[in-house]
Amino acid sequence: MFSRTLLCLALSVAATSALADTVWLKNGDRLTGKIKFYDGGKLLLATDYGGAIALDWSKIATLESDQELLIKENAIAGERAKSLQPAEPGKVILANGDAPKTIELASIKQILKPKPLVEDLVWKGNIDAALDYKRAERDTDDYDVSLKTQARHGLWRHNAQADYNREFQDDVVTTDNWSAEYALDRFLTEKWFWQGRFEYKRDMVEELERQRTVGTGPGYQFWDNELGAFSVAGLLNRTDYEYSNGESDNFYAASLKWDYNRYLVGKSVELFSDGEVGKPLANAADYTLDAAVGLRYKLTDWASLNMKAEKDLVSGAEGELDETRYSLGFGVGW
Structure with missing residues (x-):
């Protein structure tokens, strides 16, 4: 036996x-x-x-x-x-x-590995959530959720992002906004691509209530492999602003977008940054900045802890916006 x-x-x-x-x-x-x-x-x-x-x-x-x-x-x-x-x-x-x-x-x-419908589909992404409760002379509750995903097949790449942030101070809402963005890349060569994108932002607290942006332009992929990726895109955008007092504004702008991530320490730590800096064509003084940088520590193949800093700045417009947020939370990735 x-x-x-x-x-x-x-x-x-x-x-x-x-x-x-x-x-x-x-x-x-x-x-x-x-x-x-x-x-x-x-x-x-x-x-x-x-x-x-x-x-x-x-x-x-x-x-x-x-x-x-x-x-x-x-x-x-x-x-x-x-x-x-x-x-x-x-x-x-x-x-x-x-x-x-x-x-x-x-x-x-x-x-x-061939996929059932689109054989060469490569899909990756992550969802991060952060909750911050502070009980002191002024009570603060902060909620932050973000989604980022990317799918590529053949010469096409789909990029999608969504963010939601809400903050209370002594039961009074001080921050309440969300945003969503979709961008489509068509690769012309192994490195060069052309991007078209649409972005919408909604703020229920600030004077600048709505932002809509449509843009297109060339991009360059420096690298994209198992250890990370880095790409930039130069876009010509049309942006529309709507304010809480009923007024509106629109303008054309040139912008530079970036998307960077790099795995460190045996792929257990990920450094990431993405954002966009824009410059209206008609006004030399105005500019916009929407950027994030952070670290993600992998607990398992799918779970992680994340730490992130975000900056949202609109300079020169009616109801100027200048927000900086810091978050620490939990995420899942695929």
């Missing part, structure tokens, strides 16, 4: 090893695990001995996988491979029944 148990255990271990993906490096090392995806020059290999490891694609000689994977040699189309088989250094074999195909590793742009 004991021998039979040992035999079953040995067969299980052998089967597990056989199912593991393998990556051979140019220096002769061999790593086993599960290939998650390849993008931005980094192959993410999930291991039970070192967690998720980001491997430099240029250091890989060949690889093997029993998974069905989508192999993309350009930004638009991809080919499903039922498995990957090792080949001579610098190449890999796409196994599809009786018609295996050998391709250069250098020609591969992405490796993904």
Whole structure:
């Protein structure tokens, strides 16, 4: 009975090893695990001995996988491979029944698990919530919720953001606003893209009640890989203001947007910043700033603690706005 148990255990271990993906490096090392995806020059290999490891694609000689994977040699189309088989250094074999195909590793742009509807869809995002209760000479209750998500397929990238902030001081509402933004990017090359976006802000307390912005312009993606991303966009915008006294205003402006995040300390800490600085074309003195910077500490693969500072400034307009908010809270990501 004991021998039979040992035999079953040995067969299980052998089967597990056989199912593991393998990556051979140019220096002769061999790593086993599960290939998650390849993008931005980094192959993410999930291991039970070192967690998720980001491997430099240029250091890989060949690889093997029993998974069905989508192999993309350009930004638009991809080919499903039922498995990957090792080949001579610098190449890999796409196994599809009786018609295996050998391709250069250098020609591969992405490796993904194919999705049911949109095969090459990459979707990521996070929701952060912060609650702050202060009981002193002046009682303060502060609520802050933010959503940020991004989805990319082929040459298209969808970006969406939403924020809500509400604050009470001695049961009197002192801050009550929300905003939503959607931007669509169309990549022209691997780095350059064209963006169109719409943003709406609503404030129930300040004199500046509503802001609507429609803009378009070119952008540049400096990098986007497993360790982070950084992009900027220069936009020409049309902005409409509505004030609490019934007056309104509109103007055209040039703006610079940025979106940055970087993982540190073995991907357990994330530094992030996003925002926009704008300059009306008709008035040399006015400008706007809407920016955020913060840190996110990952507790698990999906849960995190976050600390963030936000600045919202409208200078030169009727009912000037100047708000700075600090928040500490909990978030979920995917």
